[in-house]
Amino acid sequence: MSIEEKKRLQRNDRVTIRTVATHAGVSVAAVSKVMRNAYGVSEALRARVTNAIEVLGYRPSRAARGLRGRSFTIGVLLIDIRNPFLPEVIAGVNGVLAPSHYQAMIGVSDARVQLETSLIESMIDYKMDGLILVAPRLPSDIIAKFAAQIPIVAVGYHDAGATAFDTVNADDQRGAEIAVEALLACGYRDIEMLSLGEREGHQVSVVRQREIGFRRAIQRAGLGSSAPITKIPIAPPKREETMRKFLSRKNRPRAVFCWSDLDAITLLSLAIEMGVRVPEDLAVVGYDNSSTAALxxxxxxxxxxSGRELGQVATRTLISRIEGRTGAEHIFQMPSLVSRNSLTRSGKAPVT
Amino acid sequence: MSIEEKKRLQRNDRVTIRTVATHAGVSVAAVSKVMRNAYGVSEALRARVTNAIEVLGYRPSRAARGLRGRSFTIGVLLIDIRNPFLPEVIAGVNGVLAPSHYQAMIGVSDARVQLETSLIESMIDYKMDGLILVAPRLPSDIIAKFAAQIPIVAVGYHDAGATAFDTVNADDQRGAEIAVEALLACGYRDIEMLSLGEREGHQVSVVRQREIGFRRAIQRAGLGSSAPITKIPIAPPKREETMRKFLSRKNRPRAVFCWSDLDAITLLSLAIEMGVRVPEDLAVVGYDNSSTAALxxxxxxxxxxSGRELGQVATRTLISRIEGRTGAEHIFQMPSLVSRNSLTRSGKAPVT
DNA sequence: CGTTATATGGAGAACGTTCTACAACTCGTC
DNA sequence: GACGAGTTGTAGAACGTTCTCCATATAACG
Incomplete structure (x- = not known):
């Protein structure tokens, strides 16, 4: 190491591609070639450069990379970080990315459309290589507009008609059907759904899809054309209140399907509190099979x-798109029932 | 808008600072000045530039910004995304950042030191403006080395001697003491702690701090010099096994303090399963006051x-450091007990 | 009216990469 | 020994900002 170089290191200056080039006695372009393992590098050159990189502890600047070419980062946008389903998706993403040279950076939108937009824009402005949007709230045409600027895969967004971006979903309609079918198989006829009270009821959301599946299963069973759905507000004070009202209704149904474990578990808690026995008085099926549900x-x-699987598939799909695929893919995953005591006392679903 | 510009927009090219400059008929430097609201801009110029920005929908490239100056992004490093305490911290961070022009990007290290290192390096390479490390695993001197390159605030990392970076913590020693004191006040003398079985038992971790507080409180109460601590492995098969063994021990204590709600809740579940009544046979106090505990x-x-508060304070501390503060700050937050049925049947802690 | 201070705008060099175009060199081959 | 084909390395423009000087215009002052 030359005196010059030592000084620089003491001053804590950054080791750049130029430092490496000087140290190895080659051109900047040569170092770049080795980094990207591009064509036209002799073994001897590669060895010298690799050595210099090692000695100097060189790391390429992502900012500079982004400015010119790839940044080797993919952005993940989460609608919410509290729903325990979402960490699973992240785990799947990280699992696939770990052995690659890509890294994930996560943004949390807190379900606010404006923040979601600005996070997506930021990720584009960072020149990230691709985006995984988990349960985005934005309308399809807006996402398509973004997709013209950066490869996008949406998870938990039902838009099989999208041509500009890919989607990866569990079949939420079928999931709801499975829940209803299980309740029917246990002999319950009187079934209601507890859904999410969203301001914008866009069809692409998983919640709406589950509602569709719920209705279809109820009608298929010949249980009248009106499939009762109660909407639960998201905000804490109204939320519990609505659930209590539901539990104390005189015409309360015998069984209930909740759009998410989050709500199902709160419902279970309130039921205990109010002396409603589960499953004797009320059978409950939730959605997501969260770790809390398994307690x-x-x-x-x-x-x-499987959120993890969804995350894995989404990541692979995104990478294939980054690497050149153009036609849109729309992947479906089959959900399944995990039976437990809230369905029948024994915890086993009757075989049909 | 000129024909030239229209063409560019159709080609979906990026709107850069240069586009804005041409559109407004001013220099690139002028636009930059307006963006950073720097000194030496007349009202007339500002108006024209602002208008051009509006019309063209210009957003500065974060990649380019990072290359030269600030990127207005702060990185948050999470050790784990499953522990429900951590989303709270994020919520706090986002809350403080929302009204500012900063944005948070999150990386998840899955408790692996190597991934943690490379994520921190990536964030530095992105020229982020600062980092919040939540419960990092890295030793203090390594973090100090990173802190020479980028402002850092560590949360859940007990190192009040650090001079290169700030720390924000709840007083975990005191928290454990409070738990023990509550159990003592209920008349329990026979108290054990369920702690985390970590490979590297570094003193800075919240877990070790809680152990210290536990021991001190026990000794202060004159309950022998040996304060029994059982370590629970993290991995699922061994984890439940160890808890079951604990529950079925003939000399099982009358009360237990768990380092985290995560473990306490699993313990509660297994207790029910094994016929151990809570709190009649075993009183339990957890840590974090997670939403599940409140069910x-x-x-x-x-x-x-309060994870949220920790996140808020950490963010404010970081921003003040980004804006020039140099001396290290070490902030403590006081934890408190939330009494519930796992402590006494009534749910109320006896007044002392 | 000349001189100096102040306010406003612009030129152009960084920042650290990627990547195209080209130069130089080594082999065959006729 | 001239020529084409391949191989290996380099020069230098470009990416989109920031920010330090500098130039010019205007105001203030004697």
Missing amino acids: GLVNLASIDQ | GLVNLASIDQ
Whole structure:
């Protein structure tokens, strides 16, 4: 290491591609070629450069890379970080990315459209290589507009007609059907759904899809054309209130399907509190098969859609798009029922 | 808009600072000045530039900004995304950042030191403006080395001697003491702690701090010099096994303090399963006051350390450091007990 | 009216990469 | 020994900002 170089290191200056080039006695372009393992590099050159990189501890600047070419980063946009389903998706993404040279950076939009937009824009402005949007709230045409600037895969967004971006979903319609079918198989006829009270009821959301599946299954069973759905507000004070009202209704149904474990578990808690026995008075099936649902204390039957798998598939799909695929792909995953005590006392679903 | 510009927009080319400059009929430097609202801009110029920005929908490239100056992004490093305490911290961070022009990008290290290192390096390479490390695993001197390159605030990392970076913590020693004191006040003398079985038992971790507080409180109460601590492995098969073994021990204590709600809740579940009544046979106090603990179904007494507040304080501390503060700050937050049925049947802690 | 201070705008060099175009060199081959 | 084909390395423009000087215009002052 020359005196010059030592000084620089003491001053804590950045080791750049130029430092490496000087140290190895080659051109900047040569170092770049080795980094990207591009064509036209002799073994001897590669060895010298690799050595210099090692010695100097060189790391390419992502900012500079982004400015010119790839940044080797993919952005993940989460609608919410509290729903325990979403960490699973992240785990799947990270799992696939770990052995590659890509890295994930996560943004949290807190379900606010404006923040979602600005996070997506930021990720584009960072010249990230691709985006995974988990349950985005933005309308399809807006996402398509973004997709013209950066490869996008949407997870939990039902828009099989999209041509500009890919989608990866669990079949939420079918999931809801499975839940209803399980309840029917247990002999319950009187079934209601507890859904999410969203301001904008866009059809692409998983919640609406589950509603569709719920209605179809109820009608298929010949249980009248009106499939009762109660909407639960998201905000804490109204939320519990609506659930209590539901539980104390004189015409309360015998069984209930909740759009998410989050709601199902709160419902279970309130039921205990109000003396409503589960499953004797009320059978409950949730959605997501979260780790809380599996607790012996909770024992909530739930529809399992492997978030981890969704994350893995989405990541692979995104990478293939980054690497050149153009036609849109729309992938479906089959959910399944995990039966537990909230469905029947024994915890087993009757075989049909 | 000139014909030239229209063409560019059709080609979907990026609107750069140069586009804005041409459109407004001013220099690139002028636009930059307006963007950074720097000194030496007349009202007339500002108006024209602002208008051009509006019309063209210009957004500065974060990649280019990072290359030269600030990127207005702060990185948040999470050790784990499954522990429900951590989303709270994020919520706090986002809350403070929302009205500012900063944005948070999150990386998840999955408790792996190597991934943690490379994520921090990436964030530095992106020229982010600052980093919030939540419960990092890296030793203090390594973090200090990174802190020479980028402002850093560590949360859940007990190193009040650090001079290169700030720390924001709940007083975990005191938290554990409070838990023990509550159990003592209920008349329990026979108290054990369920702690985390970590490979590297570094003193800075919240877990070790809680162990210290536990021991001190036990000794202060004159309950022998040996304060029993059982370590629970993290991995699923061994984890439940160790808990079951604990529950079925003939000399099982009368009360237990768990380092985290995560473990306390699993313990509660297994207790039910094995016929151990809570709190009659075993009183339990957890840590974090997670939303699950608050469920009527679970009703777990827990030490509350507001993750949200920790996130808020950390963010403010980081921003002040970004804006020039140099001396290290070490902030402590006082935790408190939230009493529930797992402590006494009534749910109320006896007044002392 | 000349001189100096102040306010406003612009030129152009960085920042650290990627990547195209080209130069130089080594082999065959006729 | 001239020529084409391949191989290996380099020069230098470009990416989109920031920010330090500098130039010019205007105001203030004696």
